[in-house]
Amino acid sequence: MTVWDRPEPPNPPVPLDRELIITAAIALADEGGLEAVSLRKVAARLNAGPMRLYGYISTKQELFDLMVDEVHGEILPEEQPGDWREALRVVAHRTRRAALRHEWLADLLGGRPTLGPNGLAVTEAKLAALDGLADIDTVMRAVETVSAYLIGVIRREIANLRAERATGLSKRDWQRASGPHMTRMLATGRFPALTKAVHDGTDVDPERSFTIGLDWVLDAVALKLSQPPA
Amino acid sequence: MTVWDRPEPPNPPVPLDRELIITAAIALADEGGLEAVSLRKVAARLNAGPMRLYGYISTKQELFDLMVDEVHGEILPEEQPGDWREALRVVAHRTRRAALRHEWLADLLGGRPTLGPNGLAVTEAKLAALDGLADIDTVMRAVETVSAYLIGVIRREIANLRAERATGLSKRDWQRASGPHMTRMLATGRFPALTKAVHDGTDVDPERSFTIGLDWVLDAVALKLSQPPA
DNA sequence: TCTCATAGCGATACACTGTATTTCGGCCTT
DNA sequence: AAGGCCGAAATACAGTGTATCGCTATGAGA
Known part of the structure; x- marks a missing residue:
């Protein structure tokens, strides 16, 4: 050579x-x-x-952790509104939108403790929003509850989105049990309440259902803030 | 030969x-x-x-789906108590215990729609518990909200459990930020509310925190049941 | 009873994975 | 100019999910 x-x-x-x-x-x-x-x-x-x-x-796992923390950076709002409720709402919606931009986030959310700088900053923002409005334990429980709800709804929304995409069925059709599997299942008569829900329920878009559930959870928090623990 | x-x-x-x-x-x-x-x-x-x-x-994914559905079979309570609140509580605790028996469930929970027979039966049980107590849309929203909370808390509990196991730190120590990483992070002063929480917060065992959060969410549901939507 | 077809099973194959170890090439120091 | 060292690349390995292939044992038909 x-x-x-x-x-x-x-x-x-x-x-x-x-x-x-x-x-x-x-x-x-x-x-x-x-x-x-x-x-x-x-x-x-x-x-x-x-x-x-x-x-x-x-390790690859570490790379995943870093990816999640990076996205937590997109979630952090630039400025906190004064109202605790609005503050939590903003973080929640920003988290949801981040997950819609980065669907893989749903797979990782809640899978490991978020100890990266941005993840901690998001937690800090949630805690800060409620700081002083109740004893610290109540505040922690509130943040944990809201966060848990967040993880769960987002995972479900993405899971449904993927299922629709995979089957080619619109959400409407899917919810209406047009899939052959669901049709068969409901036809067994073993799921009367579910059948009624699928049949008579209004189909709401995911953002709306996300918001409603979130508001419920925030209502629960508000309730506890006004009634310190026994 | x-x-x-x-x-x-x-x-x-x-x-x-x-x-x-x-x-x-x-x-x-x-x-x-x-x-x-x-x-x-x-x-x-x-x-x-x-x-x-x-x-x-x-496909392997299908095997995972089947595993999840099998565990949903363990979750289904043999008989439903009359009180909706107690019914939902029972299902929730059974789900949590199933996840503690089968930690991998946390990795799969909420990852895909649960369309297996047992999964549907669990949903049916939740819906049935609330059936008739409010209009169907409110009932659906309630079930979705509770389920979302469930997915989230369980994932977090298992994630923390694994982290403790991996680091060898007790939950107490970890929450007290004894880990070198956490210590360093909190020392930056960028997370005052978090620092306070870690420092002054009471550490509650996961079951208790699970139950408290669940009760909050159930309170929110109760609120909506008594006030039909506008 | 002998032959043939078929179905189901194992073996093989392939493209790829995360990661440990080895090899090599260029730079810096002496 | 020579030698050592360090960082990057190549190689290696044990494993993965799944497609394909070939055999074998069984059942049917003549």
């Missing part, structure tokens, strides 16, 4: 850093879902070999 | 069926978490080749 045959380095190795890796991983996940995120593909986007990433992250 | 060399079939192929497969998969998941469930390992438990499973399930 002469000098002339020697292939020149195809790309001068780009200096890597965590932020670049996270951005690439998020882009991949936005396009093809979480399962499209492989260390090889992330590395390829950055013109690097897979092993190179291990200088910046120590 | 003579007849004498011919190896006899090592195990007369056990007649397989979905139930056997599901049971084996659940056993594996109970022992080693979801990621310990591979089609090869499930098949091995049943003295079968991996491909054999594809006669009964068409």
Whole structure:
């Protein structure tokens, strides 16, 4: 082999850093879902070999944690309104919208404690909104309850969205039990209440149902704020 | 090769069926978490080749769905108490206990619509508990809200449990921010409300916090039952 | 009873995964 | 100019879900 045959380095190795890796991983996940995120593909986007990433992250799970924290950065509102209720509402809606932008977030939400800086900042914002309005334990319980509701609704909304997409049925049809499976199930007569609900229920769009449920939970919080624990 | 060399079939192929497969998969998941469930390992438990499973399930995702539905069978209470509140409470606690028995359930909860027979039966039970106490839309919203809370709290409880286990810290220590990471984060001063909460908050056991949050959500439901929508 | 078809099962194959280990090439120091 | 070192890349490995292929044992028909 002469000098002339020697292939020149195809790309001068780009200096890597965590932020670049996270951005690439998020882009991949936005396009093809979480399962499209492989260390090889992330590395390829950055013109690097897979092993190179291990200088910046120590495991794939850690990469996921970093992705989640990055999105928590999008969730943090720039300024907090004074009213606690409005503050919690804003964070909730921002979380939901983030999950609609990054559907994979639903897969990760609540899966691990959120200890990243942005995740903690979001928790801080929730706590701060209620700070001083009740004893600290009540405040914590309130934040935990609202957060739990959030995780649950968002997961369900995304799950339904994917199901509709996969079956090609509109939400209306699906809720109306037009799917052959549901039709068969309901026909057994074992689920009278469900049948009635599917048949007579109004179908509301997810945002509205999200908001209603959220308001209920916030009502419950309001109730406890006005009645300190026994 | 003579007849004498011919190896006899090592195990007369056990007649397989979905139930056997599901049971084996659940056993594996109970022992080693979801990621310990591979089609090869499930098949091995049943003295079968991996491909054999594809006669009964068409994809791994489907196996997961079946596992979830199986556990929903454990959740269904044998008899419904008359009081709607007690009925919902029972289902909630049974769900939580099922998730503690099968921690992997937390990873799957809310991830996909629950359309299996047992899953539908659980939904039916929730709807039935509230049937007639308000218009059908209010009832649906109530069930959805409670279910969302359930998914969220359970996920969080399991996530925390795993984190404690992994770090070797007791929940007390972790909540007290004894972890080096948390200590550093709180020391930045960027999270005053969180710091106060961690510092001054009483640590309650997860079951109690679960119950309190649940009661709040049920209070919210009670409120709406007494005030039909505008 | 002998032959043939068929169905079901195992083995093989493939493309890919996360990660450990090894190898190599270029730079810096002496 | 030589040697050492460090970072990146290549290789390696054990495993994954699933498609395909080939055999074998059984049942049907003649």
